[in-house]
Amino acid sequence: MSELELQGIRKLYEGVARPVIPDLDLSIGSGQMAVLVGPSGCGKSTTLRMVAGLEEPTAGTIKIGGRDVTHLQPAERDIAMVFQGYALYPHMSVFENMAFGLRIKHLPEAEIRARVNAAADSLGLTAYLERRPKALSGGQRQRVAIGRAIVREPKVFLFDEPLSNLDAKLRGDMRREIARIHQASKTTSMYVTHDQIEAMTLADVIVVLRDGVVQQIGSPVEIYENPANRFVAGFFGTPSMxxxxxxxxxxxxxxxxxxxxxxxxxxxxxxxxxxxxxxxxxxxxxxxxxxxxxxxxxxxxxxxxxxxxxxxxxxxxxxxxxxxxxxxxxxxxxxxxxxxxxxxxxxxxxxxxxxxxxxxxxxx
Ligand SMILES: Nc1ncnc2c1ncn2[C@@H]1O[C@H](COP(=O)(O)OP(=O)(O)OP(=O)(O)O)[C@@H](O)[C@H]1O
Ligand SMILES: [Mg+2]
The missing domain is CATH 2.40.50.140 (Nucleic acid-binding proteins)
Incomplete structure (x- = not known):
């Protein structure tokens, strides 16, 4: 079953002649990790932000779990998003940062504690729950940002380059962490990156975008072994083909x-x-x-x-x-x-x- 569906999505920014996304159809199956990959400016973040409800499509329909969410507010869409910048509340403890979205939903205190403690445990953050974000390393902050998304148990996770602020070693560790979390929760996810290694190692399905146009959709192996065109062939693999x-x-x-x-x-x-x-x-x-x-x-x-x-x-x-x-x-x-x-x-x-x-x- 398709959990996240984009039909005929078009995005034209005011005052810009060419649409950033001319006409995009995309269907992501339930429990799949879809990675949107392509060069800078190809429309990855724009696409993700439309799914999140932070950007309005010029035309087309977005469905989550079969429900048309195109004109709903972000909070009504049952999604959780992790950004490149961690966007943590500096005056709140790690615990309160992770609990914030649940407090807004007025969940019972015991339920909030249980969910935050479980996420903190799985992310190795238990010892840091009382700290403020500024007393954490970049990798730890990104863990908190991921934890804050996990505790909400959304229908769809959206990630926009969540690891690009981290150094190479930490990026590898966090990539494996995200893969492990996805294996365990099987939450339908859309992950945006321009890093082909991240795309290859994380994706069930890779969507290659160029100038807002899908070049190929396939498993990492399909994309590597049978690239649909020269662009896709040249994008994956180091050094290039x-x-x-x-x-x-x-x-x-x-x-x-x-x-x-x-x-x-x-x-x-x-x-x-x-x-x-x-x-x-x-x-x-x-x-x-x-x-x-x-x-x-x-x-x-x-x-x-x-x-x-x-x-x-x-x-x-x-x-x-x-x-x-x-x-x-x-x-x-x-x-x-x-x-x-x-x-x-x-x-x-x-x-x-x-x-x-x-x-x-x-x-x-
Ligand atoms: N508010 C806006 N008004 C006009 N043009 C915009 C606006 N936001 C983004 N764009 C343009 O839309 C295109 C796609 O931007 P987008 O942020 O989706 O790219 P991206 O694929 O995420 O790139 P990156 O890898 O650099 O993050 C770019 O050419 C960008 O300049
Ligand atoms: Mg972007």
């Missing part, structure tokens, strides 16, 4: 991608356009799928190039290679020998490539 300009050519029934200094066989590739005049395509290959050694008895294709730069990441090394095919990034183990200036062969497994239309950039 390599893109090589090529022509689609035919040898009888067989097709191949021919680019600068390479020809990659594509078999009979029935899904490609009919053979004929050459066609512009883009070959995509992930840095970890390029190899410095040829696999035995494999149909690997060589790209000759020279190493421009070597970045050591610890267990792995990233080589930046200049080749006739274009710039290549290769991710390999740190034992790999090549140094800047070395002439090397980079091997492509034809089964590991992605093909995109040179004009529409859609996956072929």
């Amino acid at each position: 390599n893109f090589l300009a090529a022509d689609l050519i035919a040898h009888g029934d067989r097709r191949a991608a021919r680019g600068g200094g390479f020809e990659i066989p594509l078999g009979d590739a029935p899904t490609l356009r009919p053979a004929g005049e050459s066609d512009k395509i883009v070959v995509g290959i992930r840095p970890e799928r390029l190899s410095l050694t040829r696999r035995e008895a494999a149909a690997d294709v060589a790209l000759a190039g020279s190493v421009a730069m070597r970045e050591v990441l610890g267990a792995e090394v990233v080589l930046h290679v200049e080749s006739a095919a274009g710039a290549l990034t290769v991710r390999t183990d740190a034992g790999a020998a090549p140094r800047p200036g070395d002439q090397i062969q980079v091997w492509v497994d034809p089964a590991a490539i992605h093909l995109f239309d040179g004009e529409t950039e859609l996956r072929l």
